Amino acid sequence: MTLLDVDNVTVRFGGLAAVSEVSLSVPEGIIMGIIGPNGAGKTTLFNVIAGIQAPTIGRIALAGRDVTSMPPHHRARRGLARTFQRLEVFGTLTVRENILVAADARRRWERGVSPRVVADELLERIRLTDVAASTVDALPTGTQRLVELARALAAGPKLLLLDEASSGLSNFDTDRISSLLRELVEADGLTIVLVEHDMPFVMGLSDRVAMLDHGRLVAQGTPTEIQEMPAVQEAYLGVRR
Amino acid sequence: MSQRVRRTVVAFICVGAVVGVLAPAWAGTPITTENVLRVVLFALPIAGIYAISATGLVVIHSTTGIFNLAQGAIGMMCAFLFWELSVNQEMPRSLALILVLFVIAPAMGLILDRFLMRRLARAPLATQLIGTVGLMAALLGIATWIWDPNRSYPIAPFGGDGGVRIAGVLLTWHRIITIGVAIVVAIALRHLMLHTRLGVTMRAVVDDPDLAAMHGVKPGRVSSISWIIGCMCAALAGILIAPEIGNMSAETLSLLIIDSFAAAVIGRLRNLPMTYVGALMVGLVVTFSTTFLDLGQRWSKLPTVLPALLLFVALLLLPQQKINLGRVVRTFKMENQPSWRSALVAAFVLVGAAAVAAPLLSDVNASRLTSGIVVGVILLGLVPLLGWAGIPFFAPYALAGVGAWATWRFQEYMPGVLALVVAGAITGIVGIIASLPALRLRGLYMALSSIAFALVMTNLVFLQPEIFGQYRQLDRPSIVGLELDSPQAFALFTTVIYAVIALALTWLRTSRFGRQVVAMRDSEAAASCLGISLLETKAAVFAVAGIASGIGGGLLALSQRFASQEQFPMVAGLALILTLAIWGVGMTSAPIIAGLTMAALVIITHDWAEGGWTNALELAGPGLAALALVSAPRGQIVQIVEHAKYHPLATVLRVGALFAGGFIGVRFNLPGAVGFLLAILLYLVADVLGSLISERRRRATAGGVHGDPAASGADGAAVGITDPLTKITARALDRRLGVSNLEKVLR
Ligand SMILES: Nc1ncnc2c1ncn2[C@@H]1O[C@H](COP(=O)(O)OP(=O)(O)OP(=O)(O)O)[C@@H](O)[C@H]1O
Ligand SMILES: [Mg+2]
Numbered sequence: 001m002t003l004l005d006v007d008n009v010t011v012r013f014g015g016l017a018a019v020s021e022v023s024l025s026v027p028e029g030i031i032m033g034i035i036g037p038n039g040a041g042k043t044t045l046f047n048v049i050a051g052i053q054a055p056t057i058g059r060i061a062l063a064g065r066d067v068t069s070m071p072p073h074h075r076a077r078r079g080l081a082r083t084f085q086r087l088e089v090f091g092t093l094t095v096r097e098n099i100l101v102a103a104d105a106r107r108r109w110e111r112g113v114s115p116r117v118v119a120d121e122l123l124e125r126i127r128l129t130d131v132a133a134s135t136v137d138a139l140p141t142g143t144q145r146l147v148e149l150a151r152a153l154a155a156g157p158k159l160l161l162l163d164e165a166s167s168g169l170s171n172f173d174t175d176r177i178s179s180l181l182r183e184l185v186e187a188d189g190l191t192i193v194l195v196e197h198d199m200p201f202v203m204g205l206s207d208r209v210a211m212l213d214h215g216r217l218v219a220q221g222t223p224t225e226i227q228e229m230p231a232v233q234e235a236y237l238g239v240r241r
Numbered sequence: 242m243s244q245r246v247r248r249t250v251v252a253f254i255c256v257g258a259v260v261g262v263l264a265p266a267w268a269g270t271p272i273t274t275e276n277v278l279r280v281v282l283f284a285l286p287i288a289g290i291y292a293i294s295a296t297g298l299v300v301i302h303s304t305t306g307i308f309n310l311a312q313g314a315i316g317m318m319c320a321f322l323f324w325e326l327s328v329n330q331e332m333p334r335s336l337a338l339i340l341v342l343f344v345i346a347p348a349m350g351l352i353l354d355r356f357l358m359r360r361l362a363r364a365p366l367a368t369q370l371i372g373t374v375g376l377m378a379a380l381l382g383i384a385t386w387i388w389d390p391n392r393s394y395p396i397a398p399f400g401g402d403g404g405v406r407i408a409g410v411l412l413t414w415h416r417i418i419t420i421g422v423a424i425v426v427a428i429a430l431r432h433l434m435l436h437t438r439l440g441v442t443m444r445a446v447v448d449d450p451d452l453a454a455m456h457g458v459k460p461g462r463v464s465s466i467s468w469i470i471g472c473m474c475a476a477l478a479g480i481l482i483a484p485e486i487g488n489m490s491a492e493t494l495s496l497l498i499i500d501s502f503a504a505a506v507i508g509r510l511r512n513l514p515m516t517y518v519g520a521l522m523v524g525l526v527v528t529f530s531t532t533f534l535d536l537g538q539r540w541s542k543l544p545t546v547l548p549a550l551l552l553f554v555a556l557l558l559l560p561q562q563k564i565n566l567g568r569v570v571r572t573f574k575m576e577n578q579p580s581w582r583s584a585l586v587a588a589f590v591l592v593g594a595a596a597v598a599a600p601l602l603s604d605v606n607a608s609r610l611t612s613g614i615v616v617g618v619i620l621l622g623l624v625p626l627l628g629w630a631g632i633p634f635f636a637p638y639a640l641a642g643v644g645a646w647a648t649w650r651f652q653e654y655m656p657g658v659l660a661l662v663v664a665g666a667i668t669g670i671v672g673i674i675a676s677l678p679a680l681r682l683r684g685l686y687m688a689l690s691s692i693a694f695a696l697v698m699t700n701l702v703f704l705q706p707e708i709f710g711q712y713r714q715l716d717r718p719s720i721v722g723l724e725l726d727s728p729q730a731f732a733l734f735t736t737v738i739y740a741v742i743a744l745a746l747t748w749l750r751t752s753r754f755g756r757q758v759v760a761m762r763d764s765e766a767a768a769s770c771l772g773i774s775l776l777e778t779k780a781a782v783f784a785v786a787g788i789a790s791g792i793g794g795g796l797l798a799l800s801q802r803f804a805s806q807e808q809f810p811m812v813a814g815l816a817l818i819l820t821l822a823i824w825g826v827g828m829t830s831a832p833i834i835a836g837l838t839m840a841a842l843v844i845i846t847h848d849w850a851e852g853g854w855t856n857a858l859e860l861a862g863p864g865l866a867a868l869a870l871v872s873a874p875r876g877q878i879v880q881i882v883e884h885a886k887y888h889p890l891a892t893v894l895r896v897g898a899l900f901a902g903g904f905i906g907v908r909f910n911l912p913g914a915v916g917f918l919l920a921i922l923l924y925l926v927a928d929v930l931g932s933l934i935s936e937r938r939r940r941a942t943a944g945g946v947h948g949d950p951a952a953s954g955a956d957g958a959a960v961g962i963t964d965p966l967t968k969i970t971a972r973a974l975d976r977r978l979g980v981s982n983l984e985k986v987l988r
């Protein structure tokens with residue numbers, strides 16, 4: 001079943017089309033990678049899916065239901081969670097409180113959740129237990145990114161959008177996140193869409209990859225297919241046809 | 242709701258309201274060409290003044306990012322200076338005019354920019370606004386100090402008495418000159434912006450300050466020039482408006498200019514031509530209402546709040562402010578989260594101290610104490626709003642007034658204490674209504690809308706016959722047979738209520754809800770993407786604020802045994818916020834200290850050391866202190882606590898000396914001024930002694946000073962210094978780095 005349907009979405013900022021005529025569907029239970037050079041419109045597309053940016057044209061559907069005119073919090077209650085490329089942590093709260101805020105909110109639409117248990121479990125799983133009591137603003141960027149990931153997971157999403165989750169992380173952490181994400185998809189049935197600049201990371205992890213360039217969807221396929229496409233090579237390796 | 246639907250709805254409501262007021266109030270003035278012409282001709286000079294003033298606002302805001310709430314006060318100061326020079330010192334008028342406009346006003350702009358505004362430019366929005374409110378209060382205070390408010394200060398209109406008769410309508414020379422000046426200002430600024438190097442530079446800064454700086458633009462110079470232009474506009478507006486209002490008073494003059502906010506907002510705070518259009522609209526609406534309407538008792542004050550209403554409508558018609566992404570402005574941890582236990586202990590100590598002290602106080606002193614604590618309860622409502630949620634809401638008295646009214650209204654149906662609770666609930670609901678603009682407006686626009694809200698409440702709603710149309714008498718309640726009639730008992734009663742509300746707030750802050758509110762302040766985008774409804778959360782915060790401030794308002798009415806509109810003026814509300822901000826907006830301990838500070842200032846002003854300089858103290862004191870806020874945006878309590886941590890002895894000495902001075906003053910019935918001076922003198926001596934001692938101790942213990950890393954200041958953040966760069970931390974840095982004296986460099 002398709003979990004996320006992006007249908008012919010265009011976003012214009014004045015004269016600039018940051019996203020144009022993008023259609024994309026993400027089936028349940030896969031990891032989908034989105035790549036593309038700087039300014040390709042990846043973050044803007046995420047904002048449209050999450051409801052922070054209204055599309056100029058086009059529709060978004062979550063699990064078959066049109067959510068185009070829904071505010072972000074209603075989409076979240078339908079199982080959408082995300083992280084931000086430019087971090088949006090709750091800076092004056094502690095790491096644990098950041099996670100608790102998400103787990104508390106979740107109790108509104110999911111019964112039988114114990115925020116404390118969720119928080120402790122995630123702190124353990126993402127290995128943030130050591131810094132659990134630190135104020136987030138005082139932590140390095142890499143750790144803050146992990147806090148965002150933990151917070152998004154605490155919301156108990158079905159669909160997780162990760163915007164450059166690995167940037168600023170050590171190689172060790174990247175590997176750790178990589179296997180965690182796989183595990184989430186395989187064991188917990190999560191669906192993940194991730195935007196990445198780190199090619200080996202995204203190619204190694206994704207089941208499908210889509211590429212944006214100048215706001216347009218220029219290629220889509222399995223990692224191997226994508227790597228062989230001329231458009232991709234042109235954009236990434238500067239090869240001219 | 243889509244933009245179009247919303248605009249239609251707003252338009253319908255406005256038309257409905259206008260028709261609803263117009264139909265019964267129509268004065269029957271025939272709509273003749275002459276009358277219409279009269280409206281237009283009278284609107285033009287008013288519009289001219291608003292336009293000039295708003296131009297100053299727009300120039301300053303668009304280049305420096307600061308919205309100058311003191312614009313009116315600056316104009317007021319200049320108008321008074323003009324009076325001083327031309328009337329009192331008998332200087333030739335033209336010379337006085339040139340002096341004020343081209344020497345004094347630019348000098349003011351330059352000084353303000355250099356010493357205050359540049360530092361404010363990097364502070365968080367709330368601090369910026371409070372800084373300019375502080376400036377307003379300080380200028381008001383200074384003006385009342387120099388120019389006794391009980392005398393009159395007439396300025397003759399320019400161009401004498403005559404005028405030009407256009408189709409039977411007399412337009413005085415002064416008004417013709419006003420219109421002319423407004424046009425000249427518009428043309429001059431347009432020329433400056435479009436055709437001079439300076440203008441190009443200024444526009445570049447507006448478009449992209451970083452890029453402009455990269456191309457060698459000196460931002461400091463641009464900001465100086467903006468402030469000079471802004472102050473000159475303010476002076477011009479002030480001097481032109483002064484002859485129009487028969488008796489010029491510092492307060493009316495400072496507030497008249499709030500009317501120009503609407504014009505500036507219609508110009509979206511950056512478009513000068515649209516600002517002129519906005520000014521014209523405000524002028525037309527005001528003159529229309531005074532020409533064609535015969536407003537009865539109920540709506541008699543409507544013309545004075547029309548600009549505020551227009552401002553409100555203009556704000557609601559602005560395009561929805563998007564959820565900000567990427568935290569441009571650093572969030573500040575405005576609140577300290579005391580542990581539940583320490584809060585409980587503090588509450589008990591407070592009530593215990595009041596229980597011991599109250600019976601010892603004279604009636605007068607008990608009432609004074611009560612008035613301070615009552616203000617504290619009103620301010621408690623602002624703790625969740627300003628401190629936790631970071632919503633700049635500047636209308637505490639608007640909520641308090643509702644509480645006072647509800648207490649009076651329900652007093653006859655139920656026991657007094659219960660009426661107070663009901664009043665809290667009702668004000669909570671009003672708070673939710675007041676939160677509606679907050680759902681669309683953020684930052685500066687939210688602050689402006691709350692000021693408009695305060696004006697409309699005090700000058701229109703509270704004057705309604707059903708509210709405070711008449712003198713409303715209240716009787717003090719009794720709890721389970723305990724009479725609260727004596728001032729001492731009532732002082733204790735208010736203290737207990739303060740402690741209960743403060744404890745409730747502490748509990749709320751540590752609860753799920755408190756976390757959620759702070760999360761929303763830190764990142765609205767992330768909060769809403771986690772399924773948190775911003776709408777509900779903000780409404781809930783406003784409801785909490787309404788409950789606390791409403792109970793405070795009820796207490797205020799009970800303590801004075803009556804309720805009236807004059808108890809809740811807008812400016813005094815701003816002064817309250819100033820005082821709260823000085824101590825720290827986010828802590829439940831700050832409001833009572835702020836309330837007592839206010840009470841102390843009132844005491845000094847009115848009966849301790851009456852006359853002369855103390856008259857100014859009530860406003861100038863908090864005003865000047867608020868300016869000090871620039872260096873301590875999180876408030877004095879945090880500062881003092883931190884200082885006390887490193888220099889406990891000095892702190893004890895200082896506080897002890899202050900109390901000793903006060904005690905000696907009161908105990909030996911010294912004339913107030915002497916006691917007050919003694920207190921300050923002792924404080925200073927103790928301060929010097931204390932710093933000497935702590936200096937020694939510090940040298941003896943060579944350990945490093947560890948600040949709370951979350952306690953971030955604005956200045957050094959860019960270079961990775963997260964503590965506020967105060968002298969103390971600078972010294973600590975010195976020692977660690979082995980540099981001789983960073984402190985000197987700082988200065
Ligand atoms: N709010 C906005 N207003 C105007 N233009 C915008 C806005 N947000 C994004 N843009 C522009 O839209 C384009 C796409 O931006 P976007 O951030 O989506 O790209 P991206 O693919 O995420 O890039 P990166 O890899 O650098 O993160 C860019 O040219 C950007 O400048
Ligand atoms: Mg991006």
